[in-house]
Amino acid sequence: MSKSNFTRRGLLKTGAVAGAGLAVPTIFTSSAWGFTNEPKGSTVTLGFNVPQTGAYADEGADELRAYMLAVEHLNGEGDGGMLNTFSSKALKGNGILGKKVEYVTGDTQTKSDAARASAKSMIEKDGAIMITGGSSSGVAIAVQSLCQEAGVIFMAGLTHSNDTTGKDKKRNGFRHFFNAYMSGAALGPVLGKAYGTDRKAYHLTADYTWGYTQEASMKAFTEKLGWETVATVKTPVGAGDFSSYIAPVLNSGADVLILNHYGRDMVNSLTQAIQFGLKDKVVNGKQFEIVVPLFSRLMAQGAGDAIKGILGSTNWHWSLPDEGTKAFVKSFGTKYGFPPSQAAHTCYVQTLLYADAVERAGSFNPCAVVEALEGYKFDGLGNGPTEYRADDHQCFKDVLVVRGKEQPTSKYDLLEVVEVTPRAQVEYEPDNPFFAGGELGECNPGA
Amino acid sequence: MDAILLQILNGLDKGSAYALIALGLTLIFGTLGVVNFAHGALFMIGAFCAVAMNRLLSLSFETIDPTRQDFLGNPLKVQTHYVEAWFGPEIGNAIVDWAVPVSLLLTVPIMVLVGFAMERGLIRFFYKRPHADQILVTFGLAIVIQEVIKYYFGANPIPTPAPSMFRGSFDFGVLIGFEPNAIIYPYWRLVYFCFAAVVIGAVFAFLQFTTFGMVVRAGMADRETVGLLGIDIDKRFTVMFGIAAAVAGVAGAMYAPINSPNYHMGMDFLVLSFVVVVVGGMGSLPGAVAAGFLLGVLEGIASMKEVIDLIPGINQVIIYLVAIVVLLTRPRGLMGRKGVMED
Structure with a gap:
């Protein structure tokens, strides 16, 4: 006669162990359960x-x-x-x-x-x-x-x-x-050295997320130098003709124009600022200067001669x-x-x-x-x-501070590296107010 | 006061471009009854004629300079312009420098040809179709032209400088008793404004004082009667399409130094120019010109910091606001003719 070894207590124990065994992989090795688009072939x-x-x-x-x-x-x-x-x-x-x-x-x-x-x-x-x-x-x-x-x-x-x-x-x-903060942190001291600490800046800013953060960063770092921000004006993205925004700059008492523009907007606003002869003017007893915080060689090609002598920053050259x-x-x-x-x-x-x-x-x-x-x-x-x-x-x-080259040897040789700003100077705490809000959250492996 | 004066001046050159494009649009609409959404593309082709002339005059031959190296460390290939080699560096450079004004010689025949081709090859098949069809086909054409230009010239803006003697700006304020630098105006924009005035004057004179112009005006007023008199009005209208294309083209070519040409610039101007035409009054040439300058100036004033601070975003909507107000108070636009688009 056979006798069953199952008892109520035994069954519960076995169930618990089996359950735990099944649960382990999902806790420690989620890869065992796959993820979005897991490559199966070669x-x-x-x-x-x-x-x-x-x-x-x-x-x-x-x-x-x-x-x-x-x-x-x-x-x-x-x-x-x-x-x-x-x-x-x-x-x-x-x-x-x-x-x-x-x-x-x-x-x-x-x-x-x-x-x-x-x-x-x-x-x-x-x-x-x-x-x-x-x-x-x-x-x-x-x-x-x-x-x-x-x-x-x-x-x-x-x-x-x-x-x-x-x-x-x-x-x-x-x-x-x-990022924009790093551009400001790298450019700030170079601008101070090149143009002095008693300057009045006028910002023209692309009207979207990047423009806002670029303007805020440049404003913070230039004001830290002792510069005064005369005005910040938002310009529509893709405006084409920036003359109505550039024309009032000289009259505002500013002696530096900061163009928080990128791409086609940068090419147009910079070209037009040069056409207005801003770079040739003397305001407040100082030579008028233009700054383009984010430079790109491809865009510099579009701006032609206009970028000569202009300071900016870039990720790599x-x-x-x-x-x-x-x-x-x-x-x-x-x-x-x-x-x-x-x-x-x-x-x-x-x-x-x-x-x-x-x-x-x-x-x-x-x-x-x-x-x-x-x-x-x-x-x-x-x-x-x-x-x-x-x-x-x-x-x-490190971040590169660059200047439009006065004597380019080819159409690719448009920027010269003025300074390699060390990482320590552009680094910030994770809770820096410029980066406040938002959480990384949990990683998501998908399926 | 000086700030307002400055923006009025500023608006004049932008207004010049609006007026020139709107003039062409109105000419085509008035003569052929076609709503031409490809007109901005004609302006863009004109700008690229200036780019093409710049490139043509800058054609170079290559020599190897073993004393210098390129970015890969190979001996540097030095480019020398043919015109420099032929006429010497001084004259050669001056020729390249004047590429934009010289490009008008290329722009006018090319644009007239493009205009003829567009009208004969495509648009004439849509004369009797509803305006919606015309808009669709011309808008499609504009996109095709845009993509062709992008294919050959790339997506980035191409710098096309004005002759060096016109670089820099003129201190207009000092002339009328303001502080230095209060009202400055770039020389090339002054040239553009004068150029636009001459072109507009020439078109009006052509229509007003020549027999051809008189017939066209008669055709615009009553096409059927002119046809009954035995005049081939269609042929004349085709010529007007060519002229309208040429006006848009030269407007674009001369605008190249103000706004580096890119494949999208036609679209940027197109919508605004249509608003200009509607505000000026469909079919009215003086209306188109007046509205072009008016909206250019208003756009300038709305971009003043004081105005933006007072009404945020006004700079981006002013033209449309004005259009709404004008259409509510004068449904035919400022100088609209009775009967146009009203049947």
Whole structure:
């Protein structure tokens, strides 16, 4: 006669142990349960979301060139570029975790809704595991929030607003590019040295998120020098003709004009300010000066002679003497015939950093990637020693103060580096009021 | 006072551009009855004629300078303009420097041809169609032209400087007793304003004092009767389309130094120019010119800091506000003719 060993107490114990056993993987190893677009085959797909049409299409084209170069290098083709100078040696040129890197592209059109739609399509239809790119803060913030919801990593392209890693920061998003606060912190002392501490500044500011944060940062740092802010005037984005905003500047008693404009607006407002002869005037017994806090070589080409002698800041420049820059410029220049822009540099580096984080984490799981990137310190990628700060996912590194070259030797040789501002001077506490509000939140692996 | 004077001056050059575009739009609407949404694109093509002339005159040949290096460390390729090699550096540079005014020689024939091609090749098929169809087809055409220009010239603005003798600004305030720097006005904008006045005057003179102009005016007033008199009015209207295109083109070419040409500049001006036409009165040439200058000046005044502080955002809506007020009080616009778009 058989006798059952099951008792009520035994059954409860067994159930509890089995339940705990099943629960363990979900608590400690969520990768066991999959994540959005987990690569199953021999390839992995990255989504490059850049402006292919619209005002920043040329910048987008340069970003795309950089991405294609990065994919080549990751797959072991070409000369390897910055893989040879990168301080991390996790990437071996055999794809990412042995999977060949493929890519899809989307067109942001520099419009938030279009950028979200193209990112969504790349994630849902093409199975992109990571989204990167863009040339505007409005777009970056919109796509970053979409990636957070979708459970993929967002490696921002060119975005300079404080908000991207300030009030709108997200755990799944990372920014390599510098920001408006850093521009102010780097430019402030140089402006003090070049133009003195007794100055009156007039701001013309693009009427959107980036413009506001750029103006606030420049205002704070110039006032710290002792400068007086005479007026701050918002200008509509894409105004075309800025004459009605520039004409009153001289009459206001200001002796410095700060143009918080980027892209086409910067080209037009700067060109028109020069046409008004502002740079030739003497006001308050001082030579009138113009400052463009965020410079881009591609935009400088559009402004032509107008940028000569104008001070500004930039994230990176192809003429830097470090080995990483040299390697990247050589790869890019040989392939395309001209030096890369700062947008191209940031996008190339972001792709490498993502791939490297996956290799080091040993997983494509976004949460593992987040963990690998948070607080990660690296070098050899063109900006000197750099850190992805865990508190806000902002890269901290040296910032370049540049000036429009008086005697350019070619159409690419437009900016000269005036000063490499050390990281310590542009660094800020995570709770800095310029970045107040917003939380990183939890990482989202998606599915 | 000086601030207001400054903005009035400022509004004049912007108004000049509005007036020139609106003049062409009205000419086309008045003669052919077509609402031409591709007119801004014609302005943009004109600006790119200036860019093309600049590039044409800057055509260069390459020599290798082994003593200097490019960004990759290879021997530097030095570009020398052909005109410099042919005429010497001084005259060669002066020719390149004057590229924008010289480009008018290229702009006028090109724009007349583009105008003819547009009218004969596409728009004439839409004469008897509703205005909505005309708007759709011309707007589509504008987008196509825009994309073609972007394909060849890129998306970034292209610097197209004015001749160096017109760079800098003129201290207008000192002339009328104000402090130095109170009212400054760039020389090239002064040139633009005078140029616009001459073009507008020439178009009016052409319509007023030539037999051709008289027939066109008669056709604008009563197309059918003129046709019954045995005059081929359609041919004349096609010529007017070409003239309207040329007016928009030269307006764009001369505007190139003020606003670096980019593929989107036509669209930037198009909507505003339509408002100008509506405010001026559909079909009224003097109305279009007057409204162009009026709205240019009002836009300038609304951009004053004092005004923006008082009514935030007024600078962005002033033109549309004025349009609403004018249309409510004078539904045909400032100088609108009875019967236009009223059937």
